[in-house]
Amino acid sequence: MARAGWSHEELVAGVLAGDRRALARAISLVEDGAAQAEELVRAVYPRTGGAASIGVTGPPGVGKSSLLSALVGEVRAQGRTVGVLSVDPSSPFSRGALLGDRIRLADHFLDPDVYIRSMGTRGHLGGLAEATLQALLLVDASGKDVVFLETVGTGQSEVEVIGIADLVLLVLMPGSGDSVQALKAGIMEIPDVIVVNKMDHPGAQTMLQEVRSIVALDPERERRPRILLTDALRGEGVSELWEALEARRRELEERGELASRRVRNLSGEVETLAVARLRERVQAAIADDPRVRAALRGVTRREVDPLSAVSLVVSTLTGGDGT
Amino acid sequence: MARAGWSHEELVAGVLAGDRRALARAISLVEDGAAQAEELVRAVYPRTGGAASIGVTGPPGVGKSSLLSALVGEVRAQGRTVGVLSVDPSSPFSRGALLGDRIRLADHFLDPDVYIRSMGTRGHLGGLAEATLQALLLVDASGKDVVFLETVGTGQSEVEVIGIADLVLLVLMPGSGDSVQALKAGIMEIPDVIVVNKMDHPGAQTMLQEVRSIVALDPERERRPRILLTDALRGEGVSELWEALEARRRELEERGELASRRVRNLSGEVETLAVARLRERVQAAIADDPRVRAALRGVTRREVDPLSAVSLVVSTLTGGDGT
Numbered sequence: 001m002a003r004a005g006w007s008h009e010e011l012v013a014g015v016l017a018g019d020r021r022a023l024a025r026a027i028s029l030v031e032d033g034a035a036q037a038e039e040l041v042r043a044v045y046p047r048t049g050g051a052a053s054i055g056v057t058g059p060p061g062v063g064k065s066s067l068l069s070a071l072v073g074e075v076r077a078q079g080r081t082v083g084v085l086s087v088d089p090s091s092p093f094s095r096g097a098l099l100g101d102r103i104r105l106a107d108h109f110l111d112p113d114v115y116i117r118s119m120g121t122r123g124h125l126g127g128l129a130e131a132t133l134q135a136l137l138l139v140d141a142s143g144k145d146v147v148f149l150e151t152v153g154t155g156q157s158e159v160e161v162i163g164i165a166d167l168v169l170l171v172l173m174p175g176s177g178d179s180v181q182a183l184k185a186g187i188m189e190i191p192d193v194i195v196v197n198k199m200d201h202p203g204a205q206t207m208l209q210e211v212r213s214i215v216a217l218d219p220e221r222e223r224r225p226r227i228l229l230t231d232a233l234r235g236e237g238v239s240e241l242w243e244a245l246e247a248r249r250r251e252l253e254e255r256g257e258l259a260s261r262r263v264r265n266l267s268g269e270v271e272t273l274a275v276a277r278l279r280e281r282v283q284a285a286i287a288d289d290p291r292v293r294a295a296l297r298g299v300t301r302r303e304v305d306p307l308s309a310v311s312l313v314v315s316t317l318t319g320g321d322g323t
Numbered sequence: 324m325a326r327a328g329w330s331h332e333e334l335v336a337g338v339l340a341g342d343r344r345a346l347a348r349a350i351s352l353v354e355d356g357a358a359q360a361e362e363l364v365r366a367v368y369p370r371t372g373g374a375a376s377i378g379v380t381g382p383p384g385v386g387k388s389s390l391l392s393a394l395v396g397e398v399r400a401q402g403r404t405v406g407v408l409s410v411d412p413s414s415p416f417s418r419g420a421l422l423g424d425r426i427r428l429a430d431h432f433l434d435p436d437v438y439i440r441s442m443g444t445r446g447h448l449g450g451l452a453e454a455t456l457q458a459l460l461l462v463d464a465s466g467k468d469v470v471f472l473e474t475v476g477t478g479q480s481e482v483e484v485i486g487i488a489d490l491v492l493l494v495l496m497p498g499s500g501d502s503v504q505a506l507k508a509g510i511m512e513i514p515d516v517i518v519v520n521k522m523d524h525p526g527a528q529t530m531l532q533e534v535r536s537i538v539a540l541d542p543e544r545e546r547r548p549r550i551l552l553t554d555a556l557r558g559e560g561v562s563e564l565w566e567a568l569e570a571r572r573r574e575l576e577e578r579g580e581l582a583s584r585r586v587r588n589l590s591g592e593v594e595t596l597a598v599a600r601l602r603e604r605v606q607a608a609i610a611d612d613p614r615v616r617a618a619l620r621g622v623t624r625r626e627v628d629p630l631s632a633v634s635l636v637v638s639t640l641t642g643g644d645g646t
Contacts, residue, residue, distance in 0.1 A: 038630050045628035059501035060508040089510060133629065153510050175500035178382035185383040187412060187476050263623050270619065270629055271605050274636040278601045281641070282594050296593065300586050305368035306456065306593055307361050313597040318604070318640055 008036060012043045018081075018143045020115060027117055030134040033127065041134050044141035049262075051083070051140040054245060055162030056150040058171035059179055063197040066232035067171055068148055069105045072114055073235075074242040075146050081113040083139035083147040087132050087161050088120045115139060127280075129161050130273050136164060164269045166258060167192045167248055169241075170225075172211070174203030184214050192225055192248045195241055199229035222255075278317070285313050292316060331359060335366045341404075341466045343438060350440055353457040356450065364457050367464035372585075374406070374463040377568060378485030379473040381494035382502055386520040389555035390494055391471055392428045395437055396558075397565040398469050404436040406462035406470040410455050410484050411443045438462060452484050453596050459487060487592045489581060490515045490571055492564075493548075495534070497526030507537050515548055515571045518564055522552035545578075601640070608636050615639060 006014070006025050014022020029037040058064055068084055075082045084105060108114040117139075119131060132149065139147050149162045162168065168191040172179055176196075182188040194215070196207050208229055215224050226244045230237035252258040285292045295312050298304030311322030329337070329348050337345020352360040381387055391407055398405045407428060431437040440462075442454060455472065462470050472485045485491065491514040495502055499519075505511040517538070519530050531552055538547050549567045553560035575581040608615045618635050621627030634645030 041630060042628040046625050049625055059504050060510065061500075061504040130630075137629075152508065153505065173500075175498065177384075177496075177498035178501035181382050181384040182476065185475065187383065266622050266629060267609060267619055270622065270632045270636060271602070271609055273630070273633040274605045274640075275598065275602045277633065277637050277645075278605070278640070279594070279598045282597045282601070286590060286594055296590055299589050299593065302369050302372055305365040305460075306589060306596070307364060307453075309593045310596040310600065313593060314600050317597075317601070319642055322600075 008039060008043075011040055015040070015044055015138055015142050016047055020112065023115060023138060023142050024117070026138050027119075027135045030131050030138070031119060033131070037134055041137050045137060048137050048140040051144050051147045052249060053136065053140070053147045053149060053165040053167075055165030055168045056148055056171060057153065057162055057168065057191075059176055060152050062171045062173040062176060063232050064150055064152070064171050065105060067195070067197055067230060067238070067241075068150060069107055070230075070232050070235050070238040071148065071242055072105070072108050074238055076108075076111065076113065080145035081143065082108075083115045083142070083144040084117070085132065085135050085139065085147065085149050086116075086118045087128060087149065087151040088118060089128060089151060089153060089161065115142070115144060127276065129269075129276055132161055133164055133269055133273065160272050163272065164265050166252075166261065166265075167245060169245065170194045172196050172207065173198045174201040174207050176207065180207065180210055180214070183211065190215065190218065190223065190225060193241070193244050194225050194227045195230050195237075196227070197230050197232055199231045199237060204229060281317050282313055285316050289316055331362060331366075334363055338363070338367055338461055338465050339370055343435070346438060346461060346465050347440070349461050350442075350458045353454050353461070354442060356454075360457055364460050368460060371460050371463040374467050374470045375572060376459065376463070376470045376472060376488040376490075378488030378491045379471055379494060380476065380485055380491065380514075382499055383475050385494045385496040385499060386555050387473055387475070387494050388428060390518070390520055390553060390561070390564075391473060392430055393553075393555050393558050393561040394471065394565055395428070395431050397561055399431075399434065399436065403468035404466065405431075406438045406465070406467040407440070408455065408458050408462065408470065408472050409439075409441045410451060410472065410474040411441060412451060412474060412476060412484065438465070438467060450599065452592075452599055455484055456487055456592055456596065483595050486595065487588050489584065489588075490568060490575075492568065493517045495519050495530065496521045497524040497530050499530065503530065503533055503537070506534065513538065513541065513546065513548060516564070516567050517548050517550045518553050518560075519550070520553050520555055522554045522560060527552060604640050605636055608639050612639055 006022065011022055011026055015026050026037070026040050029040065056064055056068060072082050072084065105116050108116060117135065119135060136147060136149060149165050151161045170191040172194065173196065179188065183190070194211055196204055196211065198204065208227060211227050215227065218224050226248065228237055228241050228244055230241055232238065249258065252261065286296065292313055295304050295309040299306050299309050313322070315322030329345065334345055334349055338349050349360070349363050352363065379387055379391060395405050395407065428439050431439060440458065442451070442458060459470060459472060472488050474484045493514040495517065496519065502511065506513070517534055519527055519534065521527065531550060534550050538550065541547050549571065551560055551564050551567055553564055555561065572581065575584065609619065615636055618627050618632040622629050622632050636645070638645030
C-alpha cells in the first residue's frame with residue numbers, strides 16, 4: 001500500500017506519464033527500502049530500456065557536478081529530456097561534503113524536462129546498488145531520453161554502483177595522479193570516454209598526454225577511449241564531450257555491442273544484487289545465529305579456524321557443505 | 324595429499340618450525356586453491372596470533388615497496404623476524420606493472436629471517452581475500468614476529484584484502500591528490516598512520532599540511548592518525564615511521580583496543596570470505612542453472628524484472644523466498 005495519498009496504480013500511471021511528483025515519491029519508496037518499491041519497478045519494467053544511460057565517475061573534487069550541469073544543458077539544447085541520479089557512497093557522517101555541490105545542478109531545477117535526484121547510503125553499499133538500479137529504471141520508465149548516473153570514487157565498489165549504465169565517463173583533473181597511476185597499473189577499468197576537467201590549470205596538458213600515452217598501450221584499438229579537455233564552469237569543451245559520448249554510443253550500436261553490453265550489464269547487475277542480499281543474510285547469521293556465534297568465539301580463541309567458520313556460515317545459509 | 328614430496332604432516336611441522344621451503348610450498352597450495360591448503364591452515368591455526376600484522380596500502384607508484392624494504396630493515400635491526408605478503412589485485416594482463424618493483428625488496432632475499440612473497444589474483448577478488456588470509460596465517464604460524472600485508476589501491480575492495488591486519492598504514496606521495504580528496508570526502512577509511520613518501524618533492528610539505536588539516540577535523544582525537552614524511556629510497560624518516568607504528572600498537576594495546584579490533588577483524592574476515600564463496604555460487608547459478616538462465620533471458624527481453632531474477636537466484640541458493 002503506497003503512503004501519502006498515492007495508490008500503487010496511481011504511482012505506476014504517474015511514473016509512466018512522467019509526472020515528477022510520482023517519480024519523486026517512487027524513488028523515496030526505493031530509498032526507504034519499501035516492499036512496494038519492488039512492485040512498482042516490476043510494474044514499469046516492460047516500459048524501460050528507452051533511456052540512454054551514462055555513468056559518470058571520478059575522484060571527489062574534479063568538478064563532476066559542474067560538468068553534469070553543463071552536459072544537461074547540451075542534452076536540453078537538442079530538445080531531449082534528462083534525468084540525473086547522483087549516488088553518494090560516503091558514510092552518513094560526511095554526507096554533506098559530497099552532496100553540497102549538487103547545488104551546481106540548480107540551474108536546471110526549474111526545467112520540467114530535467115529530473116535531478118541525490119541518493120545516499122542507508123547502511124551498506126549493497127543496498128545502495130539495489131536502490132540505484134531501481135531508481136534508474138523508474139527514471140527510464142518515466143520517459144527521460146538520457147539518464148546520467150553519477151558516483152564519486154574510482155574503486156571497484158563504485159564501478160559496481162554505475163555498472164548498469166550503457167557508457168562510462170571518467171572525469172579527472174590536473175593533480176589526479178593516483179587515478180592516472182591506477183589506470184596505468186590496470187587496477188582501474190578503462191572507461192568509454194575520459195575527460196580532464198579544469199583545462200586552464202597548468203598541469204592539464206601534461207595530464208592529457210599522460211592519459212593518452214597510457215590508453216595507447218591497449219592493443220585493442222577499438223576499445224581505446226577518447227580523451228578530452230573541458231572547463232565545465234566556463235562551458236568549454238562540453239559540446240565536444242557530449243559529441244564524443246554520442247559518437248561512442250553510435251559506434252557501439254553499429255558494431256552491435258550496445259545490445260550485448262546491456263545483456264552483460266543486466267546479468268552483472270543481477271549478480272551484484274544477489275550477492276548484496278546474501279551479504280545481508282551473512283551479516284544476520286554472524287549477529288544472531290547461535291551456532292555461528294559460537295564458532296566465531298572459537299575463532300577468537302584460536303580453537304576454530306576462520307575457514308571452518310566461513311564454511312559453517314555458508315552451509316547455514318545454503319544447507320550445503322559450505323565449501 | 325601434498326604434492327612434490329611433502330606430506331601433510333611434514334608441511335605442518337615444517338611451517339611451524341619456520342622452514343622456508345615448507346612455507347613456500349604451503350602458500351603455493353593456497354594460491355592453487357588446493358583443498359589441502361585449508362587443512363594446513365586448520366592444523367596451524369592454534370599456533371597463530373603471535374605476529375604483529377601491518378596492512379600497507381596506497382595508490383600505485385607512491386613507493387610502497389621501497390618503504391617496505393626500509394621498514395624490513397628497521398624490524399631486522401631490532402633482531403625481530405619479518406614476513407612480507409604483497410597482494411596484487413590487478414588483472415593478470417597487467418601483472419608485471421605492479422610486481423616489477425618487488426625487486427626493491429631484493430636486499431632482504433638472502434636473509435633467512437625475512438620471508439617475502441607476492442600473490443596475484445587467480446580469478447576474482449574474493450578468492451584473493453581468502454588466499455591472503457590463509458597465507459597470512461601460515462606466515463604467522465611460521466613464527467615471524469612482524470608481517471606486512473601490502474596491497475595497491477585505496478578502494479573498498481583493497482581495504483577488504485588487508486582488513487585482517489592489526490594496523491593500517493596508508494602511503495601517499497606529493498601528487499596523490501585523489502586520495503587526499505577521498506580522505507576529505509570521507510570515502511576512504513582513516514588509517515592508523517599516514518606517510519607522505521618522496522619528502523624531497525616540492526609538493527611534499529603542502530600535501531603534509533593538507534592531510535593534517537583533514538584528519539584534524541575528526542572529533543575523535545584518539546583515532547587521529549600520525550602523519551609523517553619519508554624518503555624510502557634514502558631511508559629518511561623510516562625509523563620515525565617504524566616508531567610511530569609501534570607507538571600506535573602500544574596505544575591500542577594499553578586501551579585494550581587491539582584485542583577488540585582483532586575480534587572485529589576476524590568476524591569481518593569471516594563475513595568477507597563467506598560472501599566471496601556465495602558470490603562464486605551466484606556466478607555458477609547465472610552460468611549454469613536453467614531456471615536462472617531463463618529468467619535472465621526474460622530480463623533482457625524486459626519480460627522479467629531484474630529484482631525478480633535476483634530473488635530467484637537467491638532462493639535457488641538458499642531454498643527460501645529470495646527477498
